[in-house]
Amino acid sequence: MSKSESKSHRKPALFWGWGNADEHLSDEENHLIENMVRLLLPQGAVELSPPQVDEFELPESRLGELPDALAEMVSTTPYDRLLHSYGKSYPDMARMYLREVPNAPDGVAFPRTEEDIAAIYRYAAEQGVAVIPFGGGTSVCGGVEADVGDHYNATLVVDMENFNRVLSVDPVSRRARIQAGIRGPDMEAALKPHGLTLRHYPQSFPFVTLGGMVATRAGGHFATVYTHIEDMVEATRTLTPSGLIETRDLPGSGAGPSADRLICGSEGTLGIITEATLRLQQRPQWRATASVIFQSFLQGAEAVRLIAQSGLFPSNCRLLDEQEVMVNRVANRPCAVLVLGFESADHEVSHWMERALEIAREQGGELKGEVQYNGGHGDQRASEAESWRNAFIRMPYWRNRVTAFGIVADTFETAVTWDRFPEFYRTIKREMEGAIAKISGHPFSFSCRFTHVYPDGPAPYFTFYMVGDTEGNLHNAIDKWKSIKQLSLQLLADHGATATHHHAVGRDHRFGYEQQTSPLYRQALAATKQCLDPDGLLNPGVLIDPVGKEVGIRGVFSGLKSPQSP
């Protein structure tokens, strides 16, 4: 096969934005976006045209003549290189609109076997090539951009799309061994005939890969107990440049520090995850959903705290603040809304729901409408949950066009203990709204919801829309985004919150990550990397730097100083 043809067998994706190339916004969506733009920019704004592959000037691939084994699996087409240049963060898409891809990889490999990956490692070590593992490419924190610094002769992305099979299913223990490159919907389709499901639906679900979720500690469907993918990971199989790390498929263990927990969150810096054994759920038969109105977000937060500490373990416990409610048209007056859900494959859940609602009422909550049951009471979701869910799924698609108008739409998310939360929320809201108003100079929106909740604290998720530029100059918008991002990371650090609850560190959150971790721990991680990846091939600059190859904080934050640099 010639190098000028893509080696991908996936449905063609939109290389510059969210979704597949054949997915489009509906007329209604376009109408809503235009309304939103008018709201933020009554005077109008330049709309940039969607990027085309031939508008990009990519430097020639530095891979040169490849050995046969690699030539078979490596593509250097402009489309493949562009598609694998960025994740899906705001500055990623903005730079696409700018037709600027300073770190396009020199090629994209599509291995079919672990031997193929080993061959890639050998080649990369010999030639001084950085290797960037790539799953769904949905990173929103610079996790896949090949901005690797000056120590490498070239960059090669490894797309895991061919590792796409469910290898075995064990319905007795409710688990399955699955290859890491499988996408969310394909995995669920393969599990469905067994009555099983992972029920892990990040916003990126249609595109996300299992390996990507494991590598980044993705957050999923369940609001409590099983919040992160690592709660579902029973075992992993990871090929590192030094060899294989395979863990035993155990329901629990106390034998030494967990190897799985080293792999979860390694973000492609230690090895490429090729398989994972996952703990699954039976498909729920009973569901209950309710919406509870609170006068204020902090009043609702107190109810959520008590529900999170109750041991009722709701599957959904999403509290939306006043602004989130308005932006997503969940209610037509400013109030906080708690979308509460219980589900079970074993038992009817009304008892659980009733007690949770009792707690909510004791804190001043007011049930909106009725509890929606299925399994006996019909199969409707509460309309608030449904409107919110639709908005959630379509949001990244909307951003494709919103960005063209110079509007910055972005999110950041964290977790913080309950005792700190009220002060944290007030400060974040005050400081961020103040900063956005000042930086943007236009109307904006800044809202918050809880995605997951723990007995010891919530995981708040903030969304903002602001005008970055009205003249089609997205450099300007990116600079504004950077200021906002840096401020948010600093505020999270100052309040003892985490730089990320489930979006991972990548390059964009290293500034915050370095404030919340002991330098000695990062050194220990670097020592681990040195053992597993002695040539420092893998994803250099993400999370930590390879020993002897300082990358520092790069990507869109190039030049930012680490708060704890030695």
Place this chain on the structure above:
Amino acid sequence: MSKSESKSHRKPALFWGWGNADEHLSDEENHLIENMVRLLLPQGAVELSPPQVDEFELPESRLGELPDALAEMVSTTPYDRLLHSYGKSYPDMARMYLREVPNAPDGVAFPRTEEDIAAIYRYAAEQGVAVIPFGGGTSVCGGVEADVGDHYNATLVVDMENFNRVLSVDPVSRRARIQAGIRGPDMEAALKPHGLTLRHYPQSFPFVTLGGMVATRAGGHFATVYTHIEDMVEATRTLTPSGLIETRDLPGSGAGPSADRLICGSEGTLGIITEATLRLQQRPQWRATASVIFQSFLQGAEAVRLIAQSGLFPSNCRLLDEQEVMVNRVANRPCAVLVLGFESADHEVSHWMERALEIAREQGGELKGEVQYNGGHGDQRASEAESWRNAFIRMPYWRNRVTAFGIVADTFETAVTWDRFPEFYRTIKREMEGAIAKISGHPFSFSCRFTHVYPDGPAPYFTFYMVGDTEGNLHNAIDKWKSIKQLSLQLLADHGATATHHHAVGRDHRFGYEQQTSPLYRQALAATKQCLDPDGLLNPGVLIDPVGKEVGIRGVFSGLKSPQSP
């Protein structure tokens, strides 16, 4: 203070066995033990006398003249050296009865501050002294024996008893920052006025320290969800020879591989844990306990599987096999008994209990007596639960005397997936009973229970009593114990079970640990250790060896070959 005085301020412990020096078996217990001995040994057996400190010939301490800072905190009294020579495994006590302590530490340090620990590290690095962190000393896997090989000039145990304070309590987020040397009862006493509790009761609860539990991934009270101490660990503070690793107190995070999960299970090989922030519970107000009878253990196991997968999350779900039932006098005919418990600080739990009992009944279970409720229905526990619990707490005390008769009383525990469990259980029972019968040549007991259960598998816990020797020659008994231990580890490995679910690896389980972990992962762990403990001071030979200082499998297994030695 003179070196000839102990520096400990704890209540004097029994240096050779379980408990404090002033705790004694009751007349009834002595009577029961004598009955048991008669049952196993109708012809009678020599009873060895309890060891006395002055019966031991300890070599002179090799610590020599200590710098002032250390002299202040180090004890070299025979009592302190003996008390810190062993954990509480069978061979530990047997060797005490033999008056054999080949690896008595050269001294015991009682630091009061992290600066003291840093001074110990400096001294140890200068003098080539191995450092053995010591919490409650309740290890049953050779986790604290100073059998460190030939690379060290001396050995120094670090007893953390002075790190015994609860530093702060946050009732809003239900958590507390606590020093690592605190013992279970002291911690609970300090939390009680706040209405909070850790509710983590390993069998060793009266003696165990928080740091010891964290370092060994201890298993606790809850049968589901919060089974291991790491589920309750919100943050840790660990002083390594290279400096401090402190993690942020977060309810959840997705920022890189979890540093806490590196510390949990590190078994004193990477650093000394000085503090942890723990997630706590409110004291339960509602409890329900029931006992369900099954015809067979495997029938009960199927019910437990479905309960574990139901999302009901019982706090207790202990299934006893026929032998366990008989030995602990839980019932007077051979049957399996499921002791099922629910508890809550938030709500009445009858609904949960009723559904769990429904599942049990569908699998052929029969409720024995009535469900015992408190919080309205009185405060009684099911008598089966109570008998079992008393036996559980007193068992280690009984072993003090049982061992004197040459009887080997020991346990091993594991976790395995449900699909493997029936075959696993049958094989373990057949092979172990066969081996014990052959090796011992006397009546014996071999029983099993589940301590914790997961949706994907149970944690079975095996207990055996066998005659090791009748003539007072416990070398003979130790050899028999070794054969049994090695066989059990091999069987666990062969069936894809873990070498330990919550007893840790130590020295005794390294043989099994090395079969279940990738050699490359252990290399990565060694690289981490090299970074944190470059002189290889800490607990050499436990879990892994320090780089350049091969210790190998030692302790009571000295000479055993690692299955994956290079």
